[in-house]
Amino acid sequence: MPLNIDWQQILLHLLNFVILFAGLWLLLYKPVRKFMRERRERYEKMENEAQKKVAEAEEKRAEYEQKLAGADAEIEEKRTAARKEMDGYEALRKHTAQQEADAILAEARKHAARERERAVQEARGEIADLVAEATDKIAMKTASEAYDAFLDAAEKEEKQDGGDA
């Protein structure tokens, strides 16, 4: 063969390289590659976990923010409800007070009417008394004169009895 090309030697070279390739693959390339892959996977796993945790934290933060916003809304809602309730209560109290006031007023009116009636009655009684008194007084004026006459008569009689004794 030209250039000293020898098929047998080519095959011997091939055999040599195949042995080298197999040996290098098993002894060096595969274990180093495996180590690198495992390390990469470990770091990727760590990164994924970190990202997952960050995502979870973000999710929780969003959830808390939402809850916070919800709490604000809830507080506002409760405040509104409380205000409404207070208004209702106030209205009820007003109404009750009004009713009580009306009742008191009605009672007072009733009482006043009764008092007036009583006063009128008393006044009537007093007037009657006054009239009777006046009448009595008028009558008494005559009676006193009579009494005086009686007394004078009695005194005269006594004097007479004394004189006789």
Next chain:
Amino acid sequence: MTKKQTILFLSIVLAVCALLIVGIVLTDGLYERTGTIRDTMQDAVLHENDKISLFGLPVNPGLISAYIVTAVILLFAAIVRIFVIPRFKTVPGKFQLVLEEAVGMFDNMAKGSSPHRNKFLGAYIFAAAAYIFIGTLFELIGIPWQSAAGESVTLPAPLSDINGAIALGCLSYLVILAGGIASNRMRGLGRTLKEFSLPISMSFRLFGALLSGLLVSELVYSYLSLSFVLPVIVGVLFTVLHALVQAYVLATLTSLIYGEVCEPYVKKPKKSKEKATKHEVKA
């Protein structure tokens, strides 16, 4: 360092250099060149006269280099597998970082070039690149070996042997072919066969690149006057750089073409429909 000390240092260096040059010139005549530079270079390419006996089979020195390189790499890998890999840490040390970078680089290259099927490709280009890189650097050591004729031969890079280069080029093509068939059946086969020149180009690129280094080195070492300083530059240029460049080129080419043939087939929209759509748009 005072001026006096500097002068003394330079004088000693110059004296040592002068003595070495005298020694080199005097000893040059002791060794006679066995052949011409043409013969030397022809031997470097064809290995006709420096065959080595492998269990009685005459083979090129490159094959012995290939076996030694494989043994060294596998021994290193076994030591790393037993003693280093079980002690790998999550935060890597220097050596672990080098290993991870080497594996990660070829793994990423395979994933980038062939996103659909890359597990085998990554391992293949890693092994091929390691073989080319360490095999080329092996040339720098210059291990002497006895040839079948009883002469001393310096073991070259495994891929400066054309048989080694052809083996690696053809194997790369077969890997691409297998990937194509596994991914796209007959379409993958067709796509790979379309690149019929690939095994030849890959083989001869490797062979040419590594042989050029060897030839230039041979030329440089053949002349006494070129033996000063220049071998360092030549050695770096044609050995270290070739080791890096050729390993990268073969890995890149193999992974790119593998990715092309393994790419899933996507049906193109029919022309009639396109025309109909155009008519609808016009209307």
